[in-house]
Amino acid sequence: MSAIKSYDHPTNADQFNKDQARTHWHDSSLWFIREKRDRMSKSLPEWETLRTCASQIKAHTVSKLADYLEEFEKNATARGATVHWAKDAEEHNRIVLEILQKHQTKRIVKSKSMLTEECHLNPWLEKHGIEVVDTDLGERIVQLRNEPPSHIVMPAIHLKKEDVSNTFHEHLQTEQGNYDPNYLTESARQHLRQKFCQADAGITGVNFAIAETGGFVVCTNEGNADLGVSLPKVHIACMGIEKLIPKVDHLSIFLRLLARSATGQPITTYSSHFHGPIEGGELHIVLVDNGRSKLMNSDDYRNSLKCIRCGACMNTCPVYRRSGGHSYAATVPGPIGSILNPLRDAKHHKTLPFACTLCGSCSDVCPVKINLHEQLLTLRTEVKNQKQLPISKTLPMQIASFVFQRPKLFAWLGGVGKFFLRTMPRFLIYNAMNPWGRNREMPEAPPESFRKQYAQRVKKKSDK
């Protein structure tokens, strides 16, 4: 499956759903992780307290973000790091390239950073002759396949081991038909070890940056961030400005929530705290806005800046699980992506707020208590007000509104509807005019309307 080009979620989801068996498999893989998350959250009696604290810490940080950013820069600089500021993706990419060119870098290793993905850093560096190797196994798999990640924590969750095996056979000359995950992981280990040792610089993302100390934390299970930045002399850390937290002690809240919410682990294998460069090396930290500051002003959407990118909302989302990450055509898919992407680019991502059943499960699992489903509902209104909705969605609503305001008309149409459902041949009911009936049966017409049954009941009572 190559990257999907269209921005239209229903079209992309349709494509994904063509392979029903795979859709079910994808659904159950993610549900398995959701269940692990549930078990982990229940292992701590203070789970809800942790969520409340995390949400409050993030709300506080956003309310004083400028002060904390300055404090962070001051302290990071005092520890020997160089802090850069990038207002958008383009500037971020330019800064990274300049640092790399200054050191005549030919090869870099990168550990998963959704921000660099958001900024499309890889193609930009490759255009300038730098080899970029993503070192997270899932990320490396999709990179070799020339695909974007389909999930922010498990980038290759949409692929089966057969797919990985074929990809590795093609690029890493592994045995054809050997689907053993142990064998495949070992091959990737050998391949990536070479890349780690050859790299002139390492790029990482940032999970949490601490204003108080000027340090930051990167969490991985594979140890790829650590290997990637402790061999070469240059470490570039790219972070969105919302990654900041005020004090180092606050990490105790977030590290307890992150891995439990993401994969159902008690903590990631490695939670590395970087304070300053390695001996004789350089540490560059790039602070990126890229539209984040604009979100702060809105009471409706400010909460989305609290996101710690654990992916729990995706794992639980009934739509994500059945439509696949690529259907969102965005770096961050799922419920949180359906908020962040339309806010950044309403025209392209207008279908995303509708890729939601409003079940509220995402809000229930969110470790920082983002009111995701409420924001999605608000966004729908906005899309409608901007007149971005197709007529197939607006016209039926207008008709429904007209009918609901006229009880007699409604009652009459109900009767007509029941008559047609009973008597019309199938092709007249299930056709292009009825998208609801495309993947499911229409309800059976009841023998009597509720209105009639109710009237009879009232009559019976008064007769007694």
Place this chain on the structure above:
Amino acid sequence: MSSKDQILKSVRNQLVPSADLPSLDQDWIQYDDAVAHFGDVLQAVGGTAIAVEGIDGLTEELAKIPAYTAAKKTVSCIDGLVGTVDLDRVEDPHELEDIDYAVLPGEFAVAENAAVWVTDTKLRHRVIAFIPQHICLVIHCPDGNVEKAVVHNMAEAYQRLTWSRNEFGCFISGPSKTADIEQSLVIGAHGARSLHVFFVI
């Protein structure tokens, strides 16, 4: 105007209601037997915890680990235990690429998630915690008391830490692992293929 000023101005110009920080002084989880809980969680994430008596006990236990006895190149950062490669004599960390086993100091352990706090204070090259094929972490227990080397939760863990130096620190919980291929858990992604934690009493 510089990008920094533009970003700060843009951030300052927003109307954000003020919000207070929560208290971190709460009833965080306590375990009846924190040491046992640490051992159980470590096992669940693929590692092993063992209490040993002194360096002799450590040597004895290490001799039972096939990965250690088969190792050709070893590094030890523990007083009283010698490795085949002296970390302090290595100039370029790339030379550590083929280390088979490293014995490294851990500062203390966390019961709730089996994490051990490791710093580069005594490690000239911090990559030694990540590049060997196998590692073990050795925690010296104050007054020979294992309980004193294990905190219950992460809130207690951070109370133990200070940030005056430019120290690199990492919570390590189990060996390196991945589940990126069809959610099958595979131990030994890039870092250590096994992790033993020794409490030295």
